[in-house]
Amino acid sequence: MHLLLPLTLLFLAFFSFQHEAIDYTSMVFPVNKHTDAAKPLYSMTLMTAYVNVQWHAKFLIDIEGPFSWHDCVLVWNSLPKSSCPNNKLCAGPISCEEFECTEVRTSYSYDSPSCPPINNSSTLPGWGYCTCPVNVMNPVNGKCTQSELNVDRFAANSSDGRNSFLAYHGINLHAACAPSSSFQSFPKNVSGVMAFSASRYALPAYYYQSWIKTSLALCLPSTTSSPGVLFFGEGPFYLLPHSDVDLRSLLSYTPLLKRPDSFSYYIGVNAIVIKQRSFEVVENTTARLSTTEPYTMLKTDLYHWVVRRMSMVTKRMPLATPVAPFSLCYRMFFNNGTLVDLSVPDIDFSLQDGKNWTITRDNSIKHVTKDVACLAFVDGGAKTEQAIVIGTFQMMDNFLLFDLENSTFGFSSSLLKMNTSCSNFNFTNSFETYPL
Template identity: 65%
Template sequence: MSFPIQLIIVFLAFISNEHKAIAQFVPPYSSVVAPVHKHTDAAKPLFSVQVMTTYVNLQYLHANFLIDLDAPFIWHDCILEWNSFPGSCPNNTLCTYPVSCEEYQCTDVRTTYSYQNPSCPPVNNDSTIPDWGYCTCPVNVVNPITGLCGQALLNYDEFTVNTSNGKNVFTGLYGAYPNAACAPSSSFESFPANVSGVMALSSSPYALPAYLYDPLKRIIALCLPSTLSAPGVLLYGNGPYNLLPRSDVDVRSFLSYTPLIKHPGSFGYYINVTSIVIKTRSVDIPKDTITKLSTTEPYTTLRADIYNAVVRRFLKVTLRIPPAKPVAPFSLCYSTSTNGTETSIKVPDIDFSLQDGTKWSISTTNSIKKITKDVACLAFVDGGASSEPAIVIGTFQFEDNFVVFDLENSTFGFSSSLLRKQTSCSNFNFTLTDSP
């Protein structure tokens, strides 16, 4: 065999082995991770996720974004620059590159993946960046706190998060490059302090999950904290998921699953609640009722007919608890004071019976809201006679529950209260460690 042929064979063997090595490479992380904070300084309790937005002076800047399961795309406080260069961006400002009105993303977002709100006016291409003359891409956005419509400019963005194996947070980073939108700072005046954006976690192809690729699985794990003092956690990717003090236990072992249901005209997440059971007695739910999962509504809202039936049943099983004057927005409240001494109350679980026979148990900590030292209320709200969807499960019912939106299998996983498992959403270990 001639030397050139031998050389070719050796070279092909080297290439083959290198491809095998690449194919066999398994990254040390199974997910990406970010802390979740609770806020009570706005019109209603809200939750934000913290991500890294830009690299300045050898360090990443961090920003907090409201978690929104419905939003079609991310939008936040930033400004656009056609030609960024060192020093061109004002101090304490995030600058990004604009999407032109002539690019396909502009038409796609406007026509198919935009906010559907009758209060939003039509958008046009008149907007330009000063001194450049190129058209930008205005898009409508809806404030999740006020419900008011505004405008933002579509951009090319960059977000960075830490990687994780579900138990540890690694120093290794993961970058995502979504088409987000820049809104003026005034758009966030109603937001909690230090929150300057909306993080879309919906099924839209312009929400954050659409920009997180292999090896990450399309699975959102969310654990909302009940306290302001310690964060909860957002993980995207496959498990395991571990919480202290039982770091050897995979939280997935606590989960039950039910199918996610698509709802026309929405990018949010829905499930099928077939009945609401309180101490073995069932409140039947009309057959075509759908249930929405929300991270922007603070309390579970029920259509009036369902709400009234739940309240009647709840009154019967809590007859021994002294009533108290209702406190808006709640209509059923209890006294938590006996002869001037504060006492705790315990009520029966409220079970959401779901498709395929699973049940999501709402325990006292997620059904009774402490208002003052003397008053606590049933944390369910009357949505009115024409409320649509008929059931919206809000964040108070999510607190210290580990939930999973499995977009791979179109299922929703839920743990019920982690407090019964001697842990909580504030028990994820965020201590940074090097990748193995």
């Protein structure tokens, strides 16, 4: 730990100097789309700081997970330096006797019947205390794995909403070390999960500085070639080429709801509307927001209505053989060698306070092959507890603001209509080398 102290002081001095010159309002992270796993997923990039190594790491974004976890090993004593294996990230353990261990296990843990029982038999050589085993749930394959609770340190670039700067902001949080084998199903070069849920052990709960407001702004890219952006802070927020338009001015707002038995975020939905016809959902229905589900899932009766209604209003369009997991697909056609866009109506989520979240063609139709495009909603089953789960395909190129202090959710609909996208943030200065 003696190596981290001077580096931390250097980081704080640099940060304080830069903060006087520029009005930082948020922290900023690049967001990458991954299509090389079992389902499309999104990661954020941040800097790690450990005993003998420092690098940039990619973590899956999970707005439902109770705490963060990643590929690392526990080392109770950083002296000698060789106690941390080469090319491994090392972190300090939490004892099974500490309050945080008991609280995470009893109230803030991943919960699944597939998880193994927890015991305190594990110890580190020379430490004298048992470690704190906790279970984590793999969002790719759904498997439960045992990990070890620890305290981690990360860093993020600061932002004024327009640019990313080399003024790093340190992040200390409880996380868990999982074995490298836990990440074999993850996208390439992604080695962790960062939790942004309502849990007290998710990342938002660790922000108490007066200049950082607990607002999460998320803009998922639709392409793997250019990053989107995640802000943590109050804004303003800008995307090129509209450097004078604060994205907050484009948002509609609805209450951000929480449930006592869940760390997820919800919004209230009254109906789904397609071309002036609506399906009224059961009173007090909520839609869960998810960054690990690729497509919006609807309870069977609601899903069948959406498919029937969309089939009716697009009955002149040629159908194609369905491609799993979708059941309504269209045959693409070309005019003089140019692909003709499908003419499909918008889908509106009519929210409880009278606002509409409009899902345009870009977020409702997925091109699965050169010749076939499908309605990108899936059947969640007749017995599912959650009637609506809004997935990432419907979030792409939408600017979403989770105002956690005021419990409101802001949404823009597709930014493509405004001649911009989530890939248009200026990351020119991001993650250049500077000691943490």
